Amino acid sequence: MFEIKIDDAKYWKNCIDSIVNLIDEGTFSISKEGITLRAMDPSGISMISFFIPNKAFSKYEVEKQSSIGLNIDNLSKILASARPGEQLLMKDSNNKFAIEFIGEKSKRRYRLPMIEVKKDVEKEPKVEFESKVEVKSDSFKDILGDANLLSTYIGFKADKDSFVVSAKGDAGELEEEHMNAAEVIKKIESEKPASATFNLDYLGRIVKACPSSSYINLSIKTDEPIKVDYKIGDAEVAYYLAPYMES
Incomplete structure (x- = not known):
């Protein structure tokens, strides 16, 4: 049995957006410490790890x-109906997931069926990353948009001095270089240079829910999955995306 209330229903919608951008269904683990979800996307090339205390x-x-x-x-569709100032109450009710929006003078109640999700992911992958880049959220989204004009893939190269982005397609080529501790990059930590290429569509979906005023952490190892993590208020969300390898 559980009963959980949040004062800003729209905030919870933002948290769920970070999940629904990658998967359609999943299993939430509700413990005394908080709520956790780990799942692979249907294609099996990306993973999400979500926790809110x-x-x-x-x-x-x-x-x-x-x-x-x-x-x-x-x-997510139901949470999109949240109105300004509404609170949200969540609880289990006769094997249903009950949601109640609480306004100043009104209440709305929904009951959703609980489903069996086939695949559970217990652990995050272990990767010894070589470079870590902390980049402004809105700037990183702009970078992805620039690359998307030319390609469906984006290349990252990072060392202790700079973060280089590249994209190439039939329409042309792009290269952007951003220096450490500059306007776009807050910090780079690099034990050795790292480079890899990733699917732009997945990266766009991964960072879509990140608040524009926040920072995104990119952890990179050459030709290994990238870790992308950021916070939404108290919520922590991390993604792993497999690299694109030319055949």
């Missing part, structure tokens, strides 16, 4: 750890 909620009552499978696409 109990301190993010104004009410957090959990009798024992439980797991609930939900259609996250449907959940």
Whole structure:
């Protein structure tokens, strides 16, 4: 049994957006410490790890750890109906996931079926990253947009001094270089130079929910999965995306 309340329903919608941009359904683990979700996308080339601690909620009552499978696409659509100033109450109700929007003078209630999700991911992949880049969220989204004009893939190269982005397609080529501790890059930590190429569509979906005023962390190892992580308030979200390898 659990009963969880958050004062800003729209904030929870933003958190769920970070998940639904990658997967349509998943299993939430609800413990006394907080809410966790780990899942692979249907293609199997990317993974999400989401955690929000109990301190993010104004009410957090959990009798024992439980797991609930939900259609996250449907959940996101319902949360999109949140109105300014509404609170959100979530609880289990007769094997249903109950959602209640609480306004100043009104309440709306939904009950969603719990589903069985076939694949659970217990652990994040272990990668000894060679370079880590902390980049402004809005600037990184602009970089992806620049590359998307020419290609469906984007290349990253990082060393202790700079972060280089490249894209190439039939329409032309792009190269951008951003120096360490500059306007776009807050910080680069690099034990050795690292480079890899990734799918632009997936990266765009991964960072879409990141607040524009935040920073995105990119952890890179040559020709290995990239880790992309950022925060949405108290929520922590991390993604792993397999590199593109030319055949």
